[in-house]
Amino acid sequence: MGNxxxxxxxxxxxxxxxxxxxxxxxxxxxxxxxxETKLAMFKLLEAIITANKHYYKIKAIQVADVQLNILxxxxxxxxxxxxxxxxxxxxxxxMSSEIGRMIGGWLKSARQIxxxxx
Numbered sequence: 001m002g003n004x005x006x007x008x009x010x011x012x013x014x015x016x017x018x019x020x021x022x023x024x025x026x027x028x029x030x031x032x033x034x035x036e037t038k039l040a041m042f043k044l045l046e047a048i049i050t051a052n053k054h055y056y057k058i059k060a061i062q063v064a065d066v067q068l069n070i071l072x073x074x075x076x077x078x079x080x081x082x083x084x085x086x087x088x089x090x091x092x093x094x095m096s097s098e099i100g101r102m103i104g105g106w107l108k109s110a111r112q113i114x115x116x117x118x
Contacts, residue, residue, distance in 0.1 A: 006102070013095065014095040040067060044067040044068055050064075064103055
């Protein structure tokens with residue numbers, strides 16, 4: 001149970017950092033890439049909370065993994081379009097990669113507990 005709470009806190013911290021980064025996006029992106037990135041962060045948070053509460057965790061954890069992957073692409077796109085400085089991209093990516101490793105460990109643990117059943 002402690003690991004689930006740790007991943008929740010890491011996700012919360014990453015969202016706070018993401019908000020700082022999103023302030024640097026051009027005004028023209030407020031309702032497009034910035035909005036989609038915010039939505040992806042919120043969906044990730046929601047998926048982690050849902051997975052933590054589900055009895056059958058594997059599918060719920062996989063949803064969190066997909067949401068994190070979507071977020072990775074939005075952040076990378078922002079860097080490639082030069083909306084995000086490289087240093088902030090590196091910090092944000094480091095935070096989301098750590099969450100990805102935690103999700104992977106959580107998924108592995110859930111599979112062992114369930115005997116491989118979804």
